[in-house]
Amino acid sequence: MKQILIMCEYLILQHPGHNRVYYNLAGELALAELKIAVQRLSVNVTDVKVIEIANVRYLSIITEGVLSSNDFQILSRLSFVFSMYQLDTYNNKNILVPIEQYNYKYVDDKISSMLKYPGKTNELFTKMMINVALLSSDFNYDDAINLLDPVSGRGTTLFEACIYGFNAYGVELDAKSVSDSILFFKKYIQTERYKNTANKRMIYGKDKTEAVYVNEFEYARSKEEFKECDNRKVLAVVNGTTVDSDKYFKPKKFHLIVGDLPYGIAHGNKTVKNKGGITRNPSELLRSCVEEWKRTLKVGGVIVIAWNSFVVSRTQLQSVFAEAGLEVMKEPPYNGFEHMVDKSIKRDIIVAKRVN
Template sequence: MKYKCLLRPHSNGRYQASVIPLALAETELLLGKAGIQAKPEMLEEQGLQWIGFECDGLDERGIGELARSAHVYLVSECRDGGMLMPVRSAETPYLGDDLPYVLKYKGKTNETFTKFIVNLALCASSFSGDEPLKLLDPMCGRGTTLFEAVNRGWNVMGVDVLANDVDEGAKFFKKYLEYHRIKHTVSKKSMTAKGKEAAVVQGFEYACDAAKFKAGDTRTLRMTSMDSGRLHTLGVKKEFHLLATDLPYGVQHGPGGQRGKSLQQMVRDVLPAWRDALLPGGAMALSFNVNTLKLDFVREAMAEAGLKVMVGGAYDGLAHWVEQAITRDVAVAVKE
């Protein structure tokens, strides 16, 4: 059976062109997660960009995995006479499609790209995205990754060294819940390490509808400000299925909170705590600017931290142009 997938358009044509290898890799990995081996290719037809692939047939699982895609907008089956039969578009968001998009600020990670790195971690992990997984973004800024994961119905935690970013992210989430009249509770809890206050965790418990909230079928979002290399001091261990983060680019963000430390040293320092935060079978996807960090370096640092680095096939060739001075790449690793 042949399938054609329509790509989500991006307003910046040069960026759109640069993410085509990412869209191909993502489609291959999502199909692989559903047990379907296929080699997607790029097609240019009717002035539109499509991803084409051939397989024995998409079952519910295959369709479900593709519905998570960051880049694919619509999946359709090729029928006789060139007819296209839509199969399914995107996954239904748990709270609202617009959640990751509304808040705009300098240094925000592109929402589509954020969705992509979450998918990379999911595909490398041993877990199914249909379960309410737990995701950690240890450099969350104002929460783009968290909001993306909230919409999958997952429980999320974000950490950032900049208290102002954490506060702005939490403030926005509260407003979003209130504006959309989503039932929720808010909490603020001081976490202590060895008798000393280590961090204040802002928490939200909510559900996509009132009946679920009443029945206790809720989800949580937590945000706190600290150097995430110290996460273990909060007792965060073997808790998360997935970790996805966009590392500082060295353009707008310095190596945060650790003056005098190189970005390389900071990556080496945080990785042990990030590894410990993952459950066995969990996976992490880290994106970074290749002008400040090299893929080989990040992969070596992950391996030194005892992680199994994913190399070859769809995990290679992910470097892409973002803007002047930023070419981004992604490294993925699994905790065995």
């Protein structure tokens, strides 16, 4: 007997904050993220598009079969998702049946929005980068994910990783930024009554004059969880230079590397090439660090980097990754994330994978 396929349509209403940040490009960015996500679903997806019903914009997914609970867990994590529905019809009218979202949050997502400072990357964009990295890797959300932000600033990427229950590691040159992020996180987990321990230790250097330190927290939601080492989560920030990332961490430690490169406007990072000076060129910074980052990345792991495409072209950055032996994902939807932030910043992301 021939099996009859049940065609289903699901609708996603976008987060209103997503629209405010990305203006008219919100639909295109969300669509690109969704197209990457549907490759992980358990049923075949025949169409992904933006539609309007009663003057309200939705993202539509048409599937050959009913989505599973695991599929909804994947969709619930996407950066733009506000609510989800299954589309049905009754008496020739559209009926939107609400779908319960999966509660995946290990830490409340307010942690990323509480800390305010000039130049902060919007947390929804950061969440999108983490999703793109994970969904493009050989790993799953349920794995014990170690994430590195090699240019961690005041910690937005690290805090977003904490929400997912990932172990979050950062490298940041500016001592004040490290101090601010550590003090903020310490206050947050104490206020929220997470069981935790904190320590600061030397991670690299021949002696105290060359010492590089890591500030590290281990934490869990309860005393019972904390008793089991495997249940503890880690947040750690190294006050050092990203060029030496492979000296701070063991080879193949990280599943994901996610970072926001300096935009050439108000940010800067030291590199070896300019002998300790400040560079605002993302291509120069990346070329100085990509081999070191790669050493810390697991096979099957993914690097996702955001940068200002006004300063350097996608082609230039792709060549830097390719020269390091990483597989750059160039085809749609991976080329659909470019968008204007302001008149001096056109932001884009690039995705590269460490393969065998």
